[in-house]
Amino acid sequence: MLIIGFGNPLRGDDAAGVRLIEVLEAAGQPAGVEVLAVHQLTPELAGRVAAARAVVFVDATCTEEPAAMRPLEVPPFTGPPPGHHYSPASLLQLTRLTFGVVPPAWLLTLPAADFAFGAALSPRAIGAVEAGRRLLADWLETAGVSPAAR
Numbered sequence: 001m002l003i004i005g006f007g008n009p010l011r012g013d014d015a016a017g018v019r020l021i022e023v024l025e026a027a028g029q030p031a032g033v034e035v036l037a038v039h040q041l042t043p044e045l046a047g048r049v050a051a052a053r054a055v056v057f058v059d060a061t062c063t064e065e066p067a068a069m070r071p072l073e074v075p076p077f078t079g080p081p082p083g084h085h086y087s088p089a090s091l092l093q094l095t096r097l098t099f100g101v102v103p104p105a106w107l108l109t110l111p112a113a114d115f116a117f118g119a120a121l122s123p124r125a126i127g128a129v130e131a132g133r134r135l136l137a138d139w140l141e142t143a144g145v146s147p148a149a150r
Contacts, residue, residue, distance in 0.1 A: 001033045001145060002052035002103075003136065006041055007060050013112030013125040017058035020110065020129045024136070030145050041086040043094055050099035054143065057088040057105065058132060060112035060125065067131035069139060072105040106139070108132055 003024065005017035021037035029035060034052075038045070041057070049055050056069070074092045086094065088107055096102040110128035112121075121129070 001140070001143065002048060002055045003033065003035045003058065004038060004041070004045065004055065005036070005058040006038045008039060009119060010117060012114040012116050012118050012120065013060050013122050014115050015119070016060040016110040016112050016121060016125045016129055016132075017108075019121060019125075020058050020108075020132045020136075023129060023133055030140070033140065033145060041088065041091045043086065043091075045086075045091060046095045046098050049091060049095045049103065049105075050101050052103045054104045055106075056108055056136065056139070058108045058110065058136075059088075060115075060128075061109040062113075062115075063109065063111050065109075065111060067108065067110050067128045067135055069106050069108045069135050072107050074102050074105075108135060 005021035007014040007017045009015040009018055018037040021035045024035045072088055074096055075089055077093055077097060092102050092105055110132050111124060113124040114122040
């Protein structure tokens with residue numbers, strides 16, 4: 001299992017996905033779960049995605065909805081891939097084109113309010129990080145992954 005949190009740690013709540021990965025790293029991960037925090041999704045991640053049994057992308061979003069996980073579908077290839085950074089769907093497309101496989105994938109969205117310059121998360125994003133942690137724990141349990149030993 002691969003969990004990738006992405007976002008800009010210098011743009012306030014945009015770092016919510018990265019902060020969730022930091023929370024998961026501090027707690028320790030069960031065997032078979034890899035967590036990764038990145039500034040943005042890049043083509044170099046395709047190999048790690050292809051090797052995963054399943055992948056969850058974690059990102060901040062401007063929405064009034066609570067934190068939520070939804071399955072991702074890989075859209076049909078429609079042209080050249082993006083340049084230097086990818087969306088979760090375009091990274092999955094690249095993974096399929098390059099490696100011939102794509103694991104089941106989900107997008108975990110964390111509601112955020114403030115994307116201004118700065119490193120602090122808003123109260124809304126802090127709550128979303130905790131809600132996202134719980135959603136991931138439930139998802140891993142459903143997938144048959146035992147919690148990390150404390």
